[in-house]
Amino acid sequence: MLLRFTVANFASVRDEQELSAIAADRHDDIAVRAVPRTQHHVLPALGIFGPNASGKSNIVDALAFARSAVVNSHQRWRPNDPIPRRPFQLDPVREKEPSEFGIEFVAEGIRYQYGFVCDSVEFHEEWLYGYPEGRQRRLFERKRGTSIRFGQGLQGERKLIERLLRPNSLYLSAAAANGHAQLLPVYDWFAKHLRVAVEGNAHSRLQETRHLLEEHDAQAVLHLLRYADLGVGNVRFSDRKLQPEHAAKLADLLSVIEGEKISPSEISMGVDVEVTHLVGDREFELPMELESSGTQTWLALAGPVINALATGDVLVVDELDARLHHHLASQLVRLFQEPETNPNGAQLVFNSHDHSLLGHDTARLRRDQVWFTEKEDGATRCFPLTDYKVRSVENVEKRYLSGRYGAVPFFDEELLSAIAVEVSC
Structure with missing residues (x-):
């Protein structure tokens, strides 16, 4: 299960943004799952809404990039290949700074925190912590220019893999390529259980x-x-x-x-x-x-x-509403929401500008399952509906369309008037 994802300095995301699947409310009628050794529960679906060019797809792209770096950096990226990250380019200073990614998830019943920092040439930092008994245990910490610090609980050919490491490859990727049994479940979560559906x-x-x-x-x-x-x-x-x-x-x-x-x-x-x-x-x-x-x-x-649905995986879908009628899109969300059709606790993370999903009885998105994106000074801000006081979900769509929560397009009537003048000449 995916618990949290953070990203900074990637595409339209300048400052760190977080997407959380931790339930803020109690939900007895949707397919929530308990997070091992915590009091928290994880949601079966998250929807990211916002106008065009607000950065919805960039949140998905950031998650897809993090997955690709883990899966491909050691075996598929060549030694001199640049790291294909996309820094925020509307700020000359930020563009030269590294990007940061963090993911908290559960694999084989154990909660993990994993992340890395990179520029276009090398990985500056990488870390992995496990919570096998509820308390944090370091598996490894990597910082540019120093030896990797390994936790006492991490066994196997740790130093050998470190010697094989390149500046543009992740330790987790190298460990999996060399058959490190203890780290394979973590790698497999990215490679096999985090699925990303994009047009490409x-x-x-x-x-x-x-x-x-x-x-x-x-x-x-x-x-x-x-x-x-x-x-x-x-x-x-x-x-x-x-x-x-x-x-x-x-x-x-x-x-x-x-x-x-x-x-x-x-x-x-x-x-x-x-x-x-x-x-x-x-x-x-x-x-x-x-x-x-x-x-x-x-x-x-x-x-x-x-x-x-059969294996309890995380499915991330870019533009769920693209080419699908909103009734069909809502039925797809329902498959993950209903305990009967989602007995293994799969998760759906999607973005959409189809506001009807907010008020659709079939999808039944709760307030902690709804996230918005909007641009501020050219940078994407991602925030949850729980930032606002909402008495019930029935009127969320109406309030969203009225601009109550932001994240709606602004139409400049003066530009429309200017267009009218031009076309009438």
């Missing part, structure tokens, strides 16, 4: 849907597709293959590039997807590209959603 990985998410359907006969995926009332009866996938001689040549070339043997059978030029629709007593198959954008979006989300 729609293809891999579609492949996840395919894998569930073909390898596991996951009827829950088909049920989810049919539940959306998109007219989908079934889905069929097929790989587009090259001619054998062309596949062999391409496999040889890729083997040299990747440094490992690639079989011609692994070469695919893409995937054909056909969606079956039942009209009366007849079936019709349509290629994926002829389906509505809503159907395509739902199909690419179906696999990750079912996997997250």
Whole structure:
């Protein structure tokens, strides 16, 4: 479970901002989970709302970057590669300063605090603390220019891994690459249990849907597709293959590039997807590209959603409302909110500018599940609805639209008048 996330000096985020999944109120009717060895509970869903360009997606991007650094920095980033962080660029001083990321989470029943500080060249700091018995225990602390300080509880080849460390790789990433058994559960939380759905990985998410359907006969995926009332009866996938001689040549070339043997059978030029629709007593198959954008979006989300619900993972979705009707978006939130459909305590973190989700009876977002973003002097501020006194959730949408909580766009009527003058000339 994800408990808290903090970020500073990344994209439009200048000063440190926090997103917390710790429940501020008691909720007996949604799928909250107890945080081990604390009095706290964690929420099953968090929604970030705000106008366009307020930084909603940058909060998601920051979390995705932190995940990527853990998973990829040691094995996939080359020694001289720059660290692909994006500092705040509207302040010349801040742009040259490092970025900072912190994540508090629970993996295999143990609460952890992990974080790092980096510029575009190297990691300045990195730390990991565990709370196996409720009290903080240091696993390691790394600071640029000094040896890593290890806690007494961290065993294994600690020093050997430190010698293999590069300035542009994280110790946690290097430890996992070298099979450090004690740190693998922490690494696996990032690699396997923190899922991020953005437009750029729609293809891999579609492949996840395919894998569930073909390898596991996951009827829950088909049920989810049919539940959306998109007219989908079934889905069929097929790989587009090259001619054998062309596949062999391409496999040889890729083997040299990747440094490992690639079989011609692994070469695919893409995937054909056909969606079956039942009209009366007849079936019709349509290629994926002829389906509505809503159907395509739902199909690419179906696999990750079912996997997250089945394994209790954290699913982070950028622009949940993009190409989805707000009723369908609210039903997706409901899957994570309801204890019946979320028995394993999965979490959904999403951003949206669909204000109707705030007042939708299906999503049933509580006040501590609602966060807002807005710009102040060009920098993103992220704040919870609990900063305001709200008697009930029923009128949150109306108050939000009226500007009661901020985080709404400002429309300059003088500019509209100027446009009218220009177009009438």
